[in-house]
Amino acid sequence: MPIYESDEHEFLNAKAKKIENNVYVKGLLFLTDKRIIFEKKGLRSVFRASPAVMDLNLFLYNVENANFAVPAFRLFTKQVLSIEYYDDSKKLARVDFAVKKSKMWVDQITRLATISKKDVSTKKEREALENRKHEIDMAKAKAPRANIGMAVFGNEKNKNPYENIRENMAEDNNENLPDTAFRCPHCGYPVTEEMTYCPNCGYKLRQK
Known part of the structure; x- marks a missing residue:
């Protein structure tokens, strides 16, 4: 038996x-x-x-x-x-x-x-789907988080990423922004004379 x-x-x-x-x-x-x-x-x-x-x-x-x-x-x-x-x-x-x-x-x-x-x-189809899902999850885990949600289209890869920010800053009348005549030469964010780095883009404002 x-x-x-x-x-x-x-x-x-x-x-x-x-x-x-x-x-x-x-x-x-x-x-x-x-x-x-x-x-x-x-x-x-x-x-x-x-x-x-x-x-x-x-x-x-x-x-x-x-x-x-x-x-x-x-x-x-x-x-x-x-x-x-x-x-x-x-x-x-x-x-x-x-x-x-x-x-x-x-x-x-x-x-x-x-x-x-x-x-x-x-059973084989289920295992294949589980393996595929695992591969996707692993790829997401290894991907740099700084790149999540960012995309480059067409020939805009050489475009200054702060250009729109600078344009918007010039037209922004938000009362919360500091009242100053100085702006970051890199991104256009309002800065003061005492600042060493731009709080928006990190650009070094003063050279020692």
């Missing part, structure tokens, strides 16, 4: 024979909502015994196709269940089993494999 995961549920199990190079290997075949498992039957003799061994552990999202064949003479002959799947090297492989009610196995494998593939695809 295989060990299942906590959220894994068994749907089918039956005695089966795995067909390898026209040799029949006896065992038990299991179908869950995640995997197809074939457990090779253990051996027992007078002098020696060996436990059952998991011979196949196939995840359903790797299953490409499942079909069955009914022999011409059904008496004493089991139907053949064929499963095509992608192996670890991403190559298409096939495994055959002699098992009863193979059509029922094909129907259940096809249904559960479709669900499994959809779940895996949804």
Whole structure:
């Protein structure tokens, strides 16, 4: 009996024979909502015994196709269940089993494999979105804060950034600004004789 995961549920199990190079290997075949498992039957003799061994552990999202064949003479002959799947090297492989009610196995494998593939695809899309969001958040965190909200358009990159400020200052009659005839030569902000640096742009007003 295989060990299942906590959220894994068994749907089918039956005695089966795995067909390898026209040799029949006896065992038990299991179908869950995640995997197809074939457990090779253990051996027992007078002098020696060996436990059952998991011979196949196939995840359903790797299953490409499942079909069955009914022999011409059904008496004493089991139907053949064929499963095509992608192996670890991403190559298409096939495994055959002699098992009863193979059509029922094909129907259940096809249904559960479709669900499994959809779940895996949804999970990958979710992970891709989360990774993209993480990359954007990291880029925002690394970006210089001084550049946030600033943009340069067309050929205005050489334009004096304080030009509009100087023009607006000349027309500004705000009573909160100091009443002085002096203005910063760099940005036009009102300054006094005692100031060493412009409080608006930091321009050095007095040279020592």
